[in-house]
Amino acid sequence: xxxxxxxxxxxxxxxxxxxxxxxxxxxxxxxxxxxxxxxxxxxxxxxxxxxxxxxxxxxxxxxxxxxxxxxxxxxxxxxxxxxxxxxxxxxxxxxxxxxxxxxxxxxxxxxxxxxxxxxxxxxxxxxxxxxxxxxxxxxxxxxxxxxxxxxxxxxxxxxxxxxxxxxxxxxxxxxxxxxxxxxxxxxxxxxxxxxxxxxxxxxxxxxxxxxxxxxxxxxxxxxxxxxxxxxxxxxxxxxxxxxxxxxxxxxxxxxxxxxxxxxxxxxxxxxxxxxxxxxxxxxxxxxxxxxxxxxxxxxxxxxxxxx
Amino acid sequence: xxxxxxxxxxxxxxxxxxxxxxxxxxxxxxxxxxxxxxxxxxxxxxxxxxxxxxxxxxxxxxxxxxxxxxxxxxxxxxxxxxxxxxxxxxxxxxxxxxxxxxxxxxxxxxxxxxxxxxxxxxxxxxxxxxxxxxxxxxxxxxxxxxxxxxxxxxxxxxxxxxxxxxxxxxxxxxxxxxxxxxxxxxxxxxxxxxxxxxxxxxxxxxxxxxxxxxxxxxxxxxxxxxxxxxxxxxxxxxxxxxxxxxxxxxxxxxx
Numbered sequence: 001x002x003x004x005x006x007x008x009x010x011x012x013x014x015x016x017x018x019x020x021x022x023x024x025x026x027x028x029x030x031x032x033x034x035x036x037x038x039x040x041x042x043x044x045x046x047x048x049x050x051x052x053x054x055x056x057x058x059x060x061x062x063x064x065x066x067x068x069x070x071x072x073x074x075x076x077x078x079x080x081x082x083x084x085x086x087x088x089x090x091x092x093x094x095x096x097x098x099x100x101x102x103x104x105x106x107x108x109x110x111x112x113x114x115x116x117x118x119x120x121x122x123x124x125x126x127x128x129x130x131x132x133x134x135x136x137x138x139x140x141x142x143x144x145x146x147x148x149x150x151x152x153x154x155x156x157x158x159x160x161x162x163x164x165x166x167x168x169x170x171x172x173x174x175x176x177x178x179x180x181x182x183x184x185x186x187x188x189x190x191x192x193x194x195x196x197x198x199x200x201x202x203x204x205x206x207x208x209x210x211x212x213x214x215x216x217x218x219x220x221x222x223x224x225x226x227x228x229x230x231x232x233x234x235x236x237x238x239x240x241x242x243x244x245x246x247x248x249x250x251x252x253x254x255x256x257x258x259x260x261x262x263x264x265x266x267x268x269x270x271x272x273x274x275x276x277x278x279x280x281x282x283x284x285x286x287x288x289x290x291x292x293x294x295x296x297x298x299x300x301x302x303x304x305x306x307x
Numbered sequence: 308x309x310x311x312x313x314x315x316x317x318x319x320x321x322x323x324x325x326x327x328x329x330x331x332x333x334x335x336x337x338x339x340x341x342x343x344x345x346x347x348x349x350x351x352x353x354x355x356x357x358x359x360x361x362x363x364x365x366x367x368x369x370x371x372x373x374x375x376x377x378x379x380x381x382x383x384x385x386x387x388x389x390x391x392x393x394x395x396x397x398x399x400x401x402x403x404x405x406x407x408x409x410x411x412x413x414x415x416x417x418x419x420x421x422x423x424x425x426x427x428x429x430x431x432x433x434x435x436x437x438x439x440x441x442x443x444x445x446x447x448x449x450x451x452x453x454x455x456x457x458x459x460x461x462x463x464x465x466x467x468x469x470x471x472x473x474x475x476x477x478x479x480x481x482x483x484x485x486x487x488x489x490x491x492x493x494x495x496x497x498x499x500x501x502x503x504x505x506x507x508x509x510x511x512x513x514x515x516x517x518x519x520x521x522x523x524x525x526x527x528x529x530x531x532x533x534x535x536x537x538x539x540x541x542x543x544x545x546x547x548x549x550x551x552x553x554x555x556x557x558x559x560x561x562x
Binding site (some may be wrong): 022054060061065117242267 | 308309348353355357359397432443493523524525526527528529530531532534535536537538542543548
């Protein structure tokens, strides 16, 4: 059987298949369907310094092979998460990555520090790419300077692996990747949702209350795949967690071959709730059938001039 | 909550737009309570991407019945399913109606009357008093009269049909008799928002307990994506997990 372990900044995860932030609740919402302890890790719902109500409904709109969402970081706040939720998840054997979203560099650093002090949290993912909040979020992730500042500040506050989740809503994703890597990121999540919208023709109005929303699902896969490839080619040592429309083992394989070291499953869960387990098994089988001893051997196989 | 492949038993057209899909599965049938729903995967293709949330219309023996209206691509595909085809069901999901009250008035409009059929059955089985008032624009849209209900509606005076044009049953809306009912009865509604709000208004005036089954665009169905929120007097609630049935007093519905 192929070795499935993924290492990020010294932390080992049992396999490279994670659930994406915002699609898997706080971590145990799907436990009646499968045991979340079997996942490489669960990226928590995006956490803010204080509880947030999120955006007014409607928050969702289905599009061809895609889903628009504008939840707006509704969450319980980082302190209740650490105090109440983390111990429950640890008890269940779930590997937790805290996804954090600050209003400012200082707030990001403060939250990174709180995560550092919580032994149950294995790594931190910086959300500098949420398209659905008025302040912060994507506004940080589309500027080289703010990605650098936030990553550096969190790096100082955190002795655990640091992952930066990049926004795809940029002209050149490698600039943002460079900013994060130079400032101490151990890994990059490529990428968050693409900014989009839909219009309700009968109502002559946007279909989503907040007007703009983040597009996910198979519709965005080619875009995310291109970005993973670009980043890996520019930074061969970068550890990339790919996220964008993965609904099958084949999709996951494409992302590995484009340069990913791990994958995050999100919208696909809503069709196939046990999709991550199917992909874990599918990757193992593919490696075994192709005589590969480690899943990491897949990374970047399709990159020209690298393989 | 289970995810299970089941076989289509029947998929019958009841009106121009409303179909009745049935599946036999003793386990799912035994788990299901009135007011809950299932997320149904209608296609192996990626468009439509999401499962369709469909309320449970009735349960008899080990058979589950879903009334659904063809409103878009997903339900169009569902309507073409033939006997013996496989269908992935996820559920039962959500919290259903309360069966606690001795006397119950059920008010449904259009396809929203569907979950009230199973509620009516469950209440009568619990030896509660229950009557279903169901409204439609005209008799052409009434899918309950053609539903072979196993005697549910025939046995007692349990179903009153209303049509806006008077082509069947009573002319008008299914809230017509609510003001004359016993104020001790609990009211359960599902249907268009104006209908539920009208019922809630009367319930508040008369101090009646009320429950409403709400609808919102939904993705995961399991409380994970936080997409289907409804704003209540005690903050955001999820239609999929905290509902779809909510007590009237929780809803910030002004007159």
